[in-house]
Amino acid sequence: MVRLLCKQDDKITCYLEKIVYLRYSNKSRVIMMTRTVFILLISSLCTLSYCTPRTEPAQTEVLTPVDSISKDSTVIVETLPSRIEIEKELLYDKHTLEDTYPYKDTTREFQWEKMKERLSLLESIQKEPSQWAILQNYKNRNGEAPLVKVFKRDAYKRVSDTLGVERYQSVPLYLMTDTVTPEIYGRDGSLVRIKAMGKDSKFARIQTVYDGEEWYAPRKYIKQIGDTVVFDKAIFVDRHNQNIATLEHVGSKWLVRSMNPATTGQYHPPYAQETPLGMYVLQEKKSRMIYLVDGSKETGGFAPYANRFTNGAYIHGVPVNAPRKSLIEYSPSLGTIPRSHMCVRNATSHARFVYDWAPVNETIVFVLE
Numbered sequence: 001m002v003r004l005l006c007k008q009d010d011k012i013t014c015y016l017e018k019i020v021y022l023r024y025s026n027k028s029r030v031i032m033m034t035r036t037v038f039i040l041l042i043s044s045l046c047t048l049s050y051c052t053p054r055t056e057p058a059q060t061e062v063l064t065p066v067d068s069i070s071k072d073s074t075v076i077v078e079t080l081p082s083r084i085e086i087e088k089e090l091l092y093d094k095h096t097l098e099d100t101y102p103y104k105d106t107t108r109e110f111q112w113e114k115m116k117e118r119l120s121l122l123e124s125i126q127k128e129p130s131q132w133a134i135l136q137n138y139k140n141r142n143g144e145a146p147l148v149k150v151f152k153r154d155a156y157k158r159v160s161d162t163l164g165v166e167r168y169q170s171v172p173l174y175l176m177t178d179t180v181t182p183e184i185y186g187r188d189g190s191l192v193r194i195k196a197m198g199k200d201s202k203f204a205r206i207q208t209v210y211d212g213e214e215w216y217a218p219r220k221y222i223k224q225i226g227d228t229v230v231f232d233k234a235i236f237v238d239r240h241n242q243n244i245a246t247l248e249h250v251g252s253k254w255l256v257r258s259m260n261p262a263t264t265g266q267y268h269p270p271y272a273q274e275t276p277l278g279m280y281v282l283q284e285k286k287s288r289m290i291y292l293v294d295g296s297k298e299t300g301g302f303a304p305y306a307n308r309f310t311n312g313a314y315i316h317g318v319p320v321n322a323p324r325k326s327l328i329e330y331s332p333s334l335g336t337i338p339r340s341h342m343c344v345r346n347a348t349s350h351a352r353f354v355y356d357w358a359p360v361n362e363t364i365v366f367v368l369e
Helices: 112-125 348-357
Strands: 003-010 012-024 029-041 084-088 100-103 106-111 134-136 172-173 184-186 191-197 203-208 214-218 221-228 234-240 245-251 251-261 278-281 283-290 299-308 313-316 363-368
Touching: 084 112, 112 234, 112 363, 134 348, 191 221, 191 278, 234 251, 251 283, 251 348, 278 299, 283 313, 299 348, 313 348
Parallel strands: 084 251, 234 363
Antiparallel strands: 003 012, 012 029, 100 106, 134 191, 134 221, 172 184, 191 203, 203 214, 234 245, 245 251, 278 363, 283 299, 299 313
């Protein structure tokens, strides 16, 4: 939006004010940046009787919009590194996709620019030492979160906050001025900074990485991972293009270690859910993750080489339905449309690569659109 403000004295000074809005999806927050350009219009004082005063039209400069992180991003811009270099140096070379590849009557791609934005954030937050921690409440193991001030029931008949984050498996976040009733829920697996945490306090003051906001969170939901951890491995899951890429920071560059098809979670109440967008820490590994038949306690099968990053979302191999026991390397459904319950399905050998390559508590998982 552009607006022109003028002040008149012996000179006419006009202020061309351009307001650029940057919006981020996970929190409906708006950041306002203002640029002002001064335009000086000098009007001559007419002393001759035949001189008719007139106002020249203001010459407004066309301003180029400020580049911003894409709308679906879950981060805000801090002081980002000037340049991110990505090079391909694969460690896993099976089922590899090209940068751009055909899919039915269209094309799909690896969104390198979006990845660079998130890698910039990842580098930026590590410029100064921080006490890092992970929000954790898998299967409500640390206790069901209290109700937030404003909540609703979603299509899965579960309580969720105004941002759509469900109460189940989440962490209550409190305003700095109110530790009685939580304001929103924080997703399991989210990376946070610990700003203050007294020995006798039930709460810790934390800062969320994606927007820099500070909150109080009960200590029982916080897993400290210290100030020496280095996040030099990142996994990118692309819901739109149904692919996955792994990258590793080596020297001044980010090296691509794999580029593969994947299948993410689908929106299909009451059981299947989308893989949630965001930035998470790899939290847990299982060589075989047992899953149940929908709506029952009956074992449905297992998913090999499972790597959990948020709630019940794992990066794993091709599911093996009971009673079968042997592994399945590949499925034609990989890289097509969302099909899973929340997980990210991969070729089984690629899931094993991630299982062996990515350390728990030190690997960041980005889910983007």
